[in-house]
Amino acid sequence: MMAEILTRKLKHGGFLAEDDCDRLTAVTKEAYYLGPRTDVIRQGESPDAVRLVIEGIACRYKLMPDGRRAIVALLLPGDFCDLHISILKRMDHSIGTLTQCKIVDIPRSTVDDLLENYPRIQRSLWWATLVDEAILREWLVNMGKRRSDRQMAHLLCEMHFRLKAVGLSLGSMLPLTQEELADILGISHVHAQRVMASLRDAGLVSLQGRRIVVTDFKRMIEFSEFDPDYLHLDEGSTS
Amino acid sequence: MMAEILTRKLKHGGFLAEDDCDRLTAVTKEAYYLGPRTDVIRQGESPDAVRLVIEGIACRYKLMPDGRRAIVALLLPGDFCDLHISILKRMDHSIGTLTQCKIVDIPRSTVDDLLENYPRIQRSLWWATLVDEAILREWLVNMGKRRSDRQMAHLLCEMHFRLKAVGLSLGSMLPLTQEELADILGISHVHAQRVMASLRDAGLVSLQGRRIVVTDFKRMIEFSEFDPDYLHLDEGSTS
DNA sequence: CGCATCCTTGACTCCCCTCAACAGCTGTGG
DNA sequence: CCACAGCTGTTGAGGGGAGTCAAGGATGCG
Numbered sequence: 001m002m003a004e005i006l007t008r009k010l011k012h013g014g015f016l017a018e019d020d021c022d023r024l025t026a027v028t029k030e031a032y033y034l035g036p037r038t039d040v041i042r043q044g045e046s047p048d049a050v051r052l053v054i055e056g057i058a059c060r061y062k063l064m065p066d067g068r069r070a071i072v073a074l075l076l077p078g079d080f081c082d083l084h085i086s087i088l089k090r091m092d093h094s095i096g097t098l099t100q101c102k103i104v105d106i107p108r109s110t111v112d113d114l115l116e117n118y119p120r121i122q123r124s125l126w127w128a129t130l131v132d133e134a135i136l137r138e139w140l141v142n143m144g145k146r147r148s149d150r151q152m153a154h155l156l157c158e159m160h161f162r163l164k165a166v167g168l169s170l171g172s173m174l175p176l177t178q179e180e181l182a183d184i185l186g187i188s189h190v191h192a193q194r195v196m197a198s199l200r201d202a203g204l205v206s207l208q209g210r211r212i213v214v215t216d217f218k219r220m221i222e223f224s225e226f227d228p229d230y231l232h233l234d235e236g237s238t239s
Numbered sequence: 240m241m242a243e244i245l246t247r248k249l250k251h252g253g254f255l256a257e258d259d260c261d262r263l264t265a266v267t268k269e270a271y272y273l274g275p276r277t278d279v280i281r282q283g284e285s286p287d288a289v290r291l292v293i294e295g296i297a298c299r300y301k302l303m304p305d306g307r308r309a310i311v312a313l314l315l316p317g318d319f320c321d322l323h324i325s326i327l328k329r330m331d332h333s334i335g336t337l338t339q340c341k342i343v344d345i346p347r348s349t350v351d352d353l354l355e356n357y358p359r360i361q362r363s364l365w366w367a368t369l370v371d372e373a374i375l376r377e378w379l380v381n382m383g384k385r386r387s388d389r390q391m392a393h394l395l396c397e398m399h400f401r402l403k404a405v406g407l408s409l410g411s412m413l414p415l416t417q418e419e420l421a422d423i424l425g426i427s428h429v430h431a432q433r434v435m436a437s438l439r440d441a442g443l444v445s446l447q448g449r450r451i452v453v454t455d456f457k458r459m460i461e462f463s464e465f466d467p468d469y470l471h472l473d474e475g476s477t478s
Numbered sequence: 479c480g481c482a483t484c485c486t487t488g489a490c491t492c493c494c495c496t497c498a499a500c501a502g503c504t505g506t507g508g
Numbered sequence: 509c510c511a512c513a514g515c516t517g518t519t520g521a522g523g524g525g526a527g528t529c530a531a532g533g534a535t536g537c538g
Contacts, residue, residue: 210516
């Protein structure tokens with residue numbers, strides 16, 4: 001039931017046909033839960049299965065020699081953890097859950113089969129990794145060129161669109177701690193807190209305990225100069 | 240002669256056989272030159288050929304609404320400009336030369352043929368885009384977590400390794416202006432200049448006019464905490 | 479030579495970091 | 509029931525890295 005998250009996402013690529021979807025959902029049967037702040041894969045490992053996030057939020061991260069953590073990608077429902085592994089020998093970064101997550105393991109052999117024998121699925125998976133790359137580029141722009149309040153707003157906009165693309169919403173998610181937000185944006189958690197407070201004071205978001213709700217989405221988009229173009233979400237079904 | 244740059248790079252992926260190389264070099268015959276600071280592809284376009292850099296340095300960049308430029312990737316000899324285009328409909332960023340460049344156009348149909356009928360070449364191209372993604376992640380870490388002097392040093396180390404992987408060297412390249420370096424690192428050109436001066440004073444590089452020469456590579460690596468792991472250059476031939 | 483581009487330097491400002499302390503919440507155990 | 513620890517969020521003070529503005533020096537090119 002829930003595992004159709006994957007097809008829901010990949011449909012945006014515009015390559016999938018109906019039987020491809022069936023095949024994909026058939027592959028994503030057995031799911032299991034992982035607690036928050038749990039490592040899924042660690043740097044240097046070569047996992048033997050591809051993991052797919054069904055529920056919750058995970059992240060790619062790297063640790064600096066002094067222990068600081070840089071989060072370089074968010075993995076939302078429908079995102080793959082490590083499609084690479086049949087190509088690159090070792091992980092050059094780690095993956096861990098932020099919230100509790102529901103995960104599906106897909107054996108490497110199954111993935112290889114999908115890639116070789118189902119060209120539309122292959123193109124869809126290509127599409128997904130290319131979008132991941134586009135997101136990375138935008139994060140780089142975000143970090144290099146925007147002040148941290150705009151940056152934070154931009155991140156929230158991105159999450160809104162990415163979640164909407166799989167039928168979810170920001171309000172229902174995102175119990176991210178401010179330290180996690182800070183590690184995403186490359187700022188200190190103290191400053192992250194001040195930024196959130198300023199967004200609240202500006203009337204852009206409201207904070208209900210640990211939960212973030214965007215109250216004025218239109219101004220949020222203006223404020224962060226957000227352009228959803230890079231998410232490439234308009235080819236397939238409803239954007 | 241020079242077009243074997245591509246095979247030289249892709250061999251690091253560890254998938255190519257001898258006849259694959261022949262096929263690839265056969266495809267990269269007709270090259271042409273582009274002057275410095277020339278756009279190759281602009282955001283929003285859907286080019287009909289894949290472009291490959293043979294000589295010189297190009298970059299992926301995005302422009303902010305206020306005109307500032309963020310460089311999100313460097314394209315060195317052997318790198319593709321837009322392998323995506325058969326998957327993603329429009330470019331979400333622009334590509335332009337920095338120095339003078341020698342470029343090869345490969346028709347989209349040729350690329351599709353290579354991808355469909357030559358699985359080892361297909362995996363090699365996958366490998367190349369995954370390495371590009373890994374580089375993006377490292378740039379993100381670099382920008383988010385390192386002070387700008389370390390960041391600059393890290394960039395120079397990366398360029399050294401990437402160039403060495405295709406048989407080139409830093410000393411023979413890199414007439415990048417400090418404004419370009421600044422746009423890569425996400426700092427102002429004034430600050431980029433001060434950072435270069437500090438690296439010179441620390442005895443790490445020497446500046447001969449516009450040319451940067453790394454004088455103490457070992458200390459440079461320590462200084463920037465550089466770990467070439469993410470470049471995935473050790474699978475195939477000589478690293 | 480004159481113009482353009484790039485490098486260099488100084489002064490001032492400010493965004494953001496670090497250190498530090500405190501408040502609020504939750505779970506655990508006495 | 510309260511005490512306590514542990515984590516997250518909140519706030520303040522002080523400092524430094526980096527931005528901006530501005531002007532002067534190099535260098536190269538037509």
